[in-house]
Amino acid sequence: MTKLLEWLLGVSLVLAAWAVVSFDLLELRLPQSYREAAWPMPLYLLVSFGCYSLGTVGYRVATFNDCDEASAELLGQIQEAKQDLRKKGLKI
């Protein structure tokens, strides 16, 4: 069985379980509060995925490694290279 088929099977199982609970397809007659909590589940999962993505992006922006020394070193090397090339006749 390919990965695509496995994923489709898993997704359809979850979707079927959700539909059974939300729309009472098997006449299980669960308490109303369970049905009320279950039916927005797909939207809730989408919103929580969005929150997780936003939080991860924000966290990685805040903890980004700036490497100040490497930046200064690189600028120095650029200056050195420019001087060297000017001496050899290239116009910069």
Add this chain to the structure above:
Amino acid sequence: MATGVDQAVGMSLVVFSLLLFTYYSVWVIILPFMDSDHILHTYFLPREYSVILPGIAAVILLLCIGAFTAVIMWKNRKPKKVD
């Protein structure tokens, strides 16, 4: 480590996403199990809005992406050369 504005923006994004997640979780999952006269209900809008508001947010997001793309494409248009 990123400094100054970067850190402030990053941390505020993290805090905002945590607050949003907590509020939405309580709204969708915990409120149905509370009695209708529990004080917690006064802090939350009626349940229909828990579906309508993310829908509106998604529409606004798509509008922003479309507008941004349109502006960029408009700026990059080149007039056809006449030979």
